[in-house]
Amino acid sequence: MNQRAPIEEQIDLPFVESLRISFQSLKIRFGRSIITTAGITLGIAFLVSVWTNNEIELALQESGRSSEITGLDEAAEQGISTKDIWLIIMSLIVCVVGIANSMLMAVTERFREIGTMKCLGALDGFVVRLFLLESGFQGFAGALIGALIGLLGAVVLGLKNYGLDLFFYFPLLPAQPENGPFQLGVLLLILLGCILGMILAIIGSSFPAWRAAKLPPAEAMRTEV
Amino acid sequence: MSDIVVKTEDVVKEYRMGSNVLRALDGINIEIQRGEYISLMGPSGSGKSTLFNMIGALDRPTEGQVYIDGQNMSNLSQRQIAAFRCHRVGYIFQSYNLLNVRTAHGNVTLPMIFAGIPDKQRNEKAEKLLDMVGLGDRMYHLPDELSGGQRQRVAIARALANDPSIVLADEPTANLDTITGREIIDLIKQLNTQQGVTVISATHDLKMLDVSDRIVDIRDGLVERIRNRDEIEIEVGEVGGHE
Numbered sequence A: 001m002n003q004r005a006p007i008e009e010q011i012d013l014p015f016v017e018s019l020r021i022s023f024q025s026l027k028i029r030f031g032r033s034i035i036t037t038a039g040i041t042l043g044i045a046f047l048v049s050v051w052t053n054n055e056i057e058l059a060l061q062e063s064g065r066s067s068e069i070t071g072l073d074e075a076a077e078q079g080i081s082t083k084d085i086w087l088i089i090m091s092l093i094v095c096v097v098g099i100a101n102s103m104l105m106a107v108t109e110r111f112r113e114i115g116t117m118k119c120l121g122a123l124d125g126f127v128v129r130l131f132l133l134e135s136g137f138q139g140f141a142g143a144l145i146g147a148l149i150g151l152l153g154a155v156v157l158g159l160k161n162y163g164l165d166l167f168f169y170f171p172l173l174p175a176q177p178e179n180g181p182f183q184l185g186v187l188l189l190i191l192l193g194c195i196l197g198m199i200l201a202i203i204g205s206s207f208p209a210w211r212a213a214k215l216p217p218a219e220a221m222r223t224e225v
Numbered sequence B: 001m002s003d004i005v006v007k008t009e010d011v012v013k014e015y016r017m018g019s020n021v022l023r024a025l026d027g028i029n030i031e032i033q034r035g036e037y038i039s040l041m042g043p044s045g046s047g048k049s050t051l052f053n054m055i056g057a058l059d060r061p062t063e064g065q066v067y068i069d070g071q072n073m074s075n076l077s078q079r080q081i082a083a084f085r086c087h088r089v090g091y092i093f094q095s096y097n098l099l100n101v102r103t104a105h106g107n108v109t110l111p112m113i114f115a116g117i118p119d120k121q122r123n124e125k126a127e128k129l130l131d132m133v134g135l136g137d138r139m140y141h142l143p144d145e146l147s148g149g150q151r152q153r154v155a156i157a158r159a160l161a162n163d164p165s166i167v168l169a170d171e172p173t174a175n176l177d178t179i180t181g182r183e184i185i186d187l188i189k190q191l192n193t194q195q196g197v198t199v200i201s202a203t204h205d206l207k208m209l210d211v212s213d214r215i216v217d218i219r220d221g222l223v224e225r226i227r228n229r230d231e232i233e234i235e236v237g238e239v240g241g242h243e
């Protein structure tokens, strides 16, 4: 034992080690990981279904079909109604709060684990990276599934309202109608939903993880949940 | 010159809770020799765990200095503190503090991963250590699948992963029955005598008395007295038997 030597500097872990540790952690806590991921899925599903539904309505209004079918002429002239805007904003808030909350809970449960890892020689940066990786995977998987579920929901609703016409005018790609608001298109919406879900998951988890990593291990380990 | 591993100089620790200040340590001065087995004893709330945290660099003192191997801990960088925790100290806790997501083997390899030890080497070392603590046949079980005594054995194996010169144990037997506790104490004592590891253990457990070289009695955040082995031998007779 060469313990008289001056204390050296802790090394950084190779990326693959972090990757391996984070995967292992997700795998073994599978049940809990699924619940956290489900939180992300729900938020994004809600968001994407509301947005897609809105896009579908706009597209059909544009094509003149919507008023024919529903008989609401004013709606066709107004484009997006106040009610729709409200719904869109609400869905965004529900999504942000829901995801942030489920990530925060998942990290708070693990303060003790964070403290313990620091006792064993983990650097603060390693702890943050671990949570970044884990929440990145969860965010991506959860958001993708959520976006697909949301799309499915909006399509089912659209079929109910407009029948098979829906597919004829389906707003898949971005479009700029002459007299109406710009339409993102469903493909972009799904992409946006996935990115948003992933970013929210990463922020929602890394920020509390960073705060826990900054704590002296004694304090992190005291936290009871 | 004697070989001092741990030295504390007027260590004070205050906890602030709102406008209240609680002085958990009120100026602790102790010196611990290399290879000693030290027990910190004292009533609940006297400051044992707080002192444990100061010596193990798990928290910072409000005032005063802690020297380990002659190094002033307050002068270390973050990276040095992480390396210190990784290489020089092995921690053992009352509630084991194993990572539930890793097997016994995975818990023991983790400090070696942080130390940058290659795959094959650390796996072999973990197997060897788990064998040594008597868990050769439970290596790939998760902590949830182990008994309290077995978990504490895993924790001991993990504490030894990077050949620390100091083992810090905070009430390692408090959650265990008398016989299991005795086994754990014997195991820690064995490290102390056979490998020359310095052991510093906070405890209420009188079974610890007869393996300790010195006992530091803590009361209200102060060192009340320090007893040597020969002074305690008489008392041990009264508590040596099993319940």
Ligand SMILES: Nc1ncnc2c1ncn2[C@@H]1O[C@H](COP(=O)(O)OP(=O)(O)OP(=O)(O)O)[C@@H](O)[C@H]1O
Binding pocket: A222, B015, B016, B017, B022, B023, B024, B042, B043, B044, B045, B046, B047, B048, B049, B050, B051
């Ligand atoms: N993080 C904290 N915040 C506030 N007060 C604390 C904190 N940690 C410890 N204390 C207080 O400091 C004092 C000493 O606590 P400590 O945990 O060191 O006692 P102890 O001797 O280990 O007791 P026990 O034998 O019960 O483990 C106690 O009064 C405790 O309430």
Ligand SMILES: [Mg+2]
Binding pocket: B048, B049, B050, B170, B171, B202
């Ligand atoms: Mg204590």
